[in-house]
Amino acid sequence: MTTQLFEGKEHASLYQKYRLPPPDEVQKLILSYLEAKKQRPFSLAVDVGCGTGQSTRALAPHFEKMVGTDISKAQIEEAKQSSSASNISYCVSPAEELPFEDSSVDLVTAAAAAHWFNIEKFLKEVDRILKPSGCMALYCYQACMEVHYKDCASKLTAIFTECYNSLAIYTSKNTEIVYSEYEAIFNAIPYTDKKRITQMVHKFQMPVADLIGLVKSFSMFQTFLQIDPEAAKKLLQKTEQRFLEVMGVTSNETIVEIWAKHFCVLACKPL
Numbered sequence: 683m684t685t686q687l688f689e690g691k692e693h694a695s696l697y698q699k700y701r702l703p704p705p706d707e708v709q710k711l712i713l714s715y716l717e718a719k720k721q722r723p724f725s726l727a728v729d730v731g732c733g734t735g736q737s738t739r740a741l742a743p744h745f746e747k748m749v750g751t752d753i754s755k756a757q758i759e760e761a762k763q764s765s766s767a768s769n770i771s772y773c774v775s776p777a778e779e780l781p782f783e784d785s786s787v788d789l790v791t792a793a794a795a796a797h798w799f800n801i802e803k804f805l806k807e808v809d810r811i812l813k814p815s816g817c818m819a820l821y822c823y824q825a826c827m828e829v830h831y832k833d834c835a836s837k838l839t840a841i842f843t844e845c846y847n848s849l850a851i852y853t854s855k856n857t858e859i860v861y862s863e864y865e866a867i868f869n870a871i872p873y874t875d876k877k878r879i880t881q882m883v884h885k886f887q888m889p890v891a892d893l894i895g896l897v898k899s900f901s902m903f904q905t906f907l908q909i910d911p912e913a914a915k916k917l918l919q920k921t922e923q924r925f926l927e928v929m930g931v932t933s934n935e936t937i938v939e940i941w942a943k944h945f946c947v948l949a950c951k952p953l
Contacts, residue, residue, distance in 0.1 A: 685775065700723055702823065702896070704737045704793055705721035705884040708946055712819040713744055716789055719815045719950045724788040728811070730777045730804075731795025735770075741762075742770050745876035749782075751775040751816050778803035782811045796820040796858045796947075809872070812951040820867060823862055823884075824901060828924070828941035829893070837928045838938070845897065845921045853904040863945040876949035885941050891934040893920050 718722065725746045729738040732750030734757055738885050742748040748900055750772045752758050758772045775781055777799040790808050792799070808818050815887070826846045829838035868878045888896075897918060907914040922934055930937060 684772075702886060704740050704821070705881060705882075705944060707884065708821050708944055708953075709740055711879065711946055712789070712791065712817075712821075712948070715819070715866065715877075715948045715950075716815050718789060719817055721764075726782075726787050727789040727791065728839055730780065730789050730790060730792045731798060732761060732772065733757045733795070735764055735766070736773070737791060737793035738770060739764070741789075742767050745788070747771075747849075749773065751777070751780060754892065768921065778807055780786070780807050780811055784810055785813050785816075787811045788813060789819065791819045794822045796867055797822070797856045801867055805871060808948075808953060809951060814953045816856065816949060816951050818871075818949045819946060820864060821944060822864065823945070824863075824943045825861065827943075830941060831929050831936070831937040838925060841921060841924045841928065842893075845917060846898075847852065849897075849902040849906055850916055852902040854901060854905075854911070857901070864947045865915070866909060868947045870874045871947070871949045873949045873951060875952065876947070878945070878947050880943075880945040881946040882946070883941055884944055885939055887937050887939050889935045889937055890922060890925050890929075891940060893925075894934070895939065896916050896919075900903065 723746060724744060727741060727745040727748050729735075729741065729748065729750045732752050734740045734756075738748055738761065746769060748770045749769065750761055752759075752761075752772075752774065753776045755774050758774050761772045773781060790812060796804070812818065826843055829842045831838060845891070860883035863880045864878065868876065868902050903914060908918075910940065926932060926934065926935075926939075929938075
């Protein structure tokens with residue numbers, strides 16, 4: 683079964699507020715791949731492990747119906763509370779037991795989620811529900827990112843990397859596959875029509891406070907928080923303070939630019 687993390691309401695709220703949206707380039711990559719295999723209109727897309735629905739909402743305009751699924755009830759409840767288009771719905775479901783009919787889905791996606799699935803069972807389920815020439819898109823980003831502000835990028839990135847490395851001991855085994863940019867998942871896909879795109883660097887602007895919030899949403903930070911709440915909170919407080927000192931500012935609402943490496947696995951079910 684899917685690994686069950688991100689279950690708490692507070693963690694779901696952090697997800698909704700701070701998690702990175704799917705970059706436009708990744709969305710275009712997925713849609714262009716799908717369009718090369720199938721003709722519009724596209725009837726149904728399923729976003730598995732949708733969390734609070736950022737990726738679900740981003741792709742919804744291109745489909746007659748978009749369904750986000752997640753094993754976490756708290757995440758789904760948070761997703762439902764966000765404003766959504768009329769063609770979007772959500773349901774609680776494990777990634778390996780999806781509530782869709784055989785050969786009924788045009789596109790299956792998973793954003794920063796596939797590493798939590800039982801891949802063998804998930805891929806069998808995807809094969810069951812995809813239409814012939816239906817596509818799968820699994821994408822994610824490396825959590826250790828570059829932080830840019832004026833001429834301070836090297837120092838800020840070093841501070842962020844130090845914080846990240848402090849959390850590394852709390853990393854789940856599931857996330858190890860992220861470091862290799864889903865190579866093992868790519869190799870496990872039985873289809874011959876598949877590709878893996880790596881090293882896509884995308885830039886996001888956010889306040890320092892939101893960058894700290896993003897770190898709070900990481901599963902490894904949440905594990906640290908459960909084990910030693912005071913030490914976990916002090917780590918983030920110290921990291922934020924060091925950011926502001928290096929930047930020469932006092933407000934944590936000061937905007938920084940984040941450079942994140944994204945990668946994407948695409949595959950098409952044969953006719």
